[in-house]
Amino acid sequence: MSDNKRDGEVNFNQPEYTTPNHILDRFPVAPRSIWSKVEDKDWNNWIWQQQQRVRNIEMLSKVINVTEEEKQAYDGSVEMFNMSITPYYASLMDADDPNCPIRMQAVPKLGELHISPEDLEDPLAEERDMPVPGLTHRYPDRVLFYTTHNCAMYCRFCTRKRKVSDPGSAAQKKQLDDALEYIRTHKEIRDVVISGGDPLSNSDDRLDYILTSLRAMPHIEIFRMGTRNLVTLPQRITDDFIYMLRKHHPVFVNTHYNHPKECTREAYDACRRLSDAGVVISNQMVLLKGINDDPKIVKELNHKLLMMRVRPYYIYQCDLSQGISHFRTPIEKGLEIIENLRGWTSGLAVPHLVIDAPGGGGKIPILPQYFLGKTGKTVKLRNYKKKEFTYVEPQE
Ligand code: SF4
Structure with missing residues (x-):
């Protein structure tokens, strides 16, 4: 037991526990693809994974059968937005299916070159609400x-x-310190999203420096x-990181x-390590056409996340960012997904469907209509099976 342990705190060196095999079996180990001969010590090293990232079409062609469309999309987009895929994540791609949900998230498509009239460079107006550079x-x-x-x-x-993906725009130490100073002098801030x-x-x-600086501010409650990284580089969750x-x-x-498909054994282990260290993990899924715009897929994902001790928190309607309109779905698709979750599975597996309003309006929840109206004190509701019920409010 450590000297500075306080009442009610659990010692980190708890007895090991075992996860049942019938749970673990649902989380397959990543196949490693062309990296099958790489030694475990490298494969499990996040620095190695970063150094070996797939960054150009020649390398990509060794991993998957690149289509003509993907080549053209790469050529047209690389100046604007780099391609970079960790070997771990790349090994999850289907080499022969350009519509593989992993591949579609990692490899450029021609849709990226199309800018729709409604697309915005900064759809959430994050720059407008910046009192100092790098802080909204x-x-x-x-x-x-x-x-x-x-x-x-x-x-x-x-x-x-x-x-x-633009290394030139990364935050320098002075920028970090200016942002920290802003937070230090604004006592109304209690929650910092890093x-x-x-x-x-x-x-x-560097993370320790940021977190230590923030923890020294008594008005900061949570980070x-x-x-x-839990999805694309689970190797990043090292012992040193967790202890920090x-x-x-x-x-x-x-x-x-x-x-x-992203819920692998490696992902499971990374989430387990974080949860065991007392971190509460939530998931923010983005609704993406051709990837997860299907209630069955979202339900399967959310069930897997709960087994990984990750709480499904939000489903985001895809933003109006430039060059991503090919991923956008109609609002009805998100409503259909919620309609197929609420009541049909555990409430824990039902996230909030939100639109992050363009122009900086913040997250606006969207819900199927369960409230059907009110007459006097009588409220009319319907349940997940579309059966109607009434609830009577108190007279006073
Ligand atoms: S979605 Fe997040 S992890 Fe992916 S490129 Fe953008 S900032 Fe990076």
């Missing part, structure tokens, strides 16, 4: 803190394409870290699984 302060008690513009993988549907890019692209030391993170509790992690 829109809501009264919380801020969004951009700490890097690098990511392990560049998701083709990224809403921050305007900055992400974002990017992917904040886990920072070194442990949320928004990372896709748990010094700064309470810490929440929001991640970004979009398809059940």
Whole structure:
């Protein structure tokens, strides 16, 4: 037991527990593809995974059978938004199916070259609400803190394409310190969302510096870290990282699984390590045409996430970012998905469907209509099977 353990805290060196095989069996180990001869010590090393990323069409052609459309899309998009895929994530791609849900998230498509009239460079107006560079302060008690513009993988549907993947726009130390100073002098802020890019692209030391600085501010209650590394680079969740993170509790992690194929044994292990260290993990899925716009897929994903101790939190309607309109779905699709979850499966598996309103309006929830009206004190409702019920309010 450590000397500084306080009442009610659990010792980190708890007895090991075993996950039943019938649960583990649902999480297949990544197939490794062309990297089958790579030694475990390299494959499981996040630095090696980053160094070996698939960044050009020649390398990509060794992993999958690249189509003519994908070649053209790569040539047309690479100047604007890099391609970068970790070997781990690349090994999950179907080599022969251009519509594989993993491949569609990682490999450019021609749709990226099309800018629709409604597309916006900064759809969420994040730059407008920046009191200092790299910090968005829109809501009264919380801020969004951009700490890097690098990511392990560049998701083709990224809403921050305007900055992400451009190494020249990454936050320097002075920018970080200016943002920290802003937070220090704004006592109304209690919640800091640490974002990017992917904040886990920072070194442990840099993250420790940021978190230690924030923890020294008595008005800061919680941190949320928004990372896709649990999906694209689960090897990043090392012992050192976990020991660093748990010094700064309470810490929440929001991640970004979009398809059940992403729920591998490696992903399971990474989530388990974080959860065991006391981190609460939630998932923010983006609704993507051809990838997860199907209630069965979302239900399967959410069931897997719960087994990984990840709470399905949001389904985002795809933003109006430039060059991602080919991923967008009609609003009815999201409503259909919620309609097929609510009541048909555990409430824990039902996330909030939201639109992050263009122009900086914030997240607006969208719900199927369960409230049918009210006469006097009598409320008319319908349930998930579309059967109608009444509820009577108190007379006073
Ligand atoms: S990890 Fe997040 S910030 Fe990075 S490319 Fe993917 S969606 Fe964009």
